[in-house]
Amino acid sequence: MLDHYHEMLDHAEWFRERNVVIIPHGSLVEYLGSDKFGALEVPTFGNRGILHWESSRARQRQWLESGGCTMPRVLEDPHDIDGPVIVKYAGAKGGRGYFIARDYRDFRRNVDIEEEFTIQEYVLGCRYYLHFFFDPTAEDGFQVQGRGKHAGKNLGRLELMSMDRRDESNVDEFYKLGSLRDLREMALEPSFVVTGNQPVVIRESLLPRAFEMAEGTVAASFELEENSRGMLGPFCLETIVTDQLEFKVFEISARIVAGSNPFVGGSPYSDINETRMSTGRRIARSIRKAADDNRLHDILS
Ligand code: ATP
Numbered sequence: 001m002l003d004h005y006h007e008m009l010d011h012a013e014w015f016r017e018r019n020v021v022i023i024p025h026g027s028l029v030e031y032l033g034s035d036k037f038g039a040l041e042v043p044t045f046g047n048r049g050i051l052h053w054e055s056s057r058a059r060q061r062q063w064l065e066s067g068g069c070t071m072p073r074v075l076e077d078p079h080d081i082d083g084p085v086i087v088k089y090a091g092a093k094g095g096r097g098y099f100i101a102r103d104y105r106d107f108r109r110n111v112d113i114e115e116e117f118t119i120q121e122y123v124l125g126c127r128y129y130l131h132f133f134f135d136p137t138a139e140d141g142f143q144v145q146g147r148g149k150h151a152g153k154n155l156g157r158l159e160l161m162s163m164d165r166r167d168e169s170n171v172d173e174f175y176k177l178g179s180l181r182d183l184r185e186m187a188l189e190p191s192f193v194v195t196g197n198q199p200v201v202i203r204e205s206l207l208p209r210a211f212e213m214a215e216g217t218v219a220a221s222f223e224l225e226e227n228s229r230g231m232l233g234p235f236c237l238e239t240i241v242t243d244q245l246e247f248k249v250f251e252i253s254a255r256i257v258a259g260s261n262p263f264v265g266g267s268p269y270s271d272i273n274e275t276r277m278s279t280g281r282r283i284a285r286s287i288r289k290a291a292d293d294n295r296l297h298d299i300l301s
Contacts, residue, residue: 006031006036008040012041016041020042021043021044022042023045024037024044025256034055037051044300044301047232049229053221054252063217066220068213069213069237073121074119075119078107079104081103083122084121084124087099087100087101100122100180110189123248125241126165128200129238131234131260135157137286137293138157139154142158144218144219149223155218155219160211160214162270164200164259165197166196168193169194170193206241213237214235218231234282236252260279264280287299
């Protein structure tokens with residue numbers, strides 16, 4: 001038993017001797033920090049290089065937009081606020097510390113200018129967190145088409161595993177206390193702290209666009225740098241669907257996410273390929289198959 005994620009670095013040899021493969025999750029990356037995670041000399045499922053692109057909002061935007069995803073508009077100048085915006089601090093995690101402003105005055109009243117922040121258009125709609133899996137070693141199924149240097153190549157198989165929606169406290173229950181104005185009078189501000197996950201399915205006609213976005217995101221990941229190994233394994237597109245049935249992607253998590261927890265026994269989407277196929281089991285399957293085919297180097301970093 002280790003007291004701290006950091007201590008894993010002192011036990012790298014112990015892990016390697018036992019053929020351990022690290023499956024990174026959000027907490028591991030968060031508590032270890034990207035430098036230490038990069039320095040951990042233990043075979044890790046997925047491409048650790050993608051962390052560089054995932055770890056900054058600006059780089060994520062470059063990646064997702066080059067993959068064809070539409071993202072919420074960013075406002076460089078707070079004077080341009082002309083409708084609801086969400087202000088995100090650079091270090092904020094799990095939606096903690098965000099605030100909503102309706103105009104410049106609101107912004108001024110709430111902002112902490114000592115902190116680095118981005119101002120994003122507040123997208124009104126329903127949130128869906130889409131869990132995909134990309135397997136570069138599989139030659140069947142929905143194949144991601146390469147772009148640029150990889151044009152004309154099948155990059156691997158893309159699967160939709162499941163979808164969830166996060167419960168966020170207190171914003172999800174805010175409406176019960178009245179309008180935003182009433183709430184302000186009570187000195188209450190909405191917060192976005194994740195407290196749970198609910199399984200969902202989306203309107204079926206949205207699925208082709210969901211696949212298109214995921215395919216573009218995977219294909220673009222191979223183009224981010226010279227000789228990029230791309231992103232592989234599980235990833236989650238965090239989206240809002242507007243009443244115009246448009247997806248706005250506000251974030252990507254390039255690893256297994258907590259939202260896959262309601263689906264340890266499978267989901268309505270993964271059941272189509274194979275029943276009881278959780279994301280965890282899909283990762284295990286990928287490792288087993290790569291080991292049997294002598295291709296572990298294609299899925300580990
Ligand atoms: P995590 O890394 O845990 O996913 P985070 O701190 O990076 O969280 P985001 O995922 O960016 O935070 O956002 C947290 C929540 O804020 C979202 O789940 C959503 O409810 C809300 N949100 C974020 N961006 C927008 C937006 N542009 N419009 C409307 N709501 C938003």
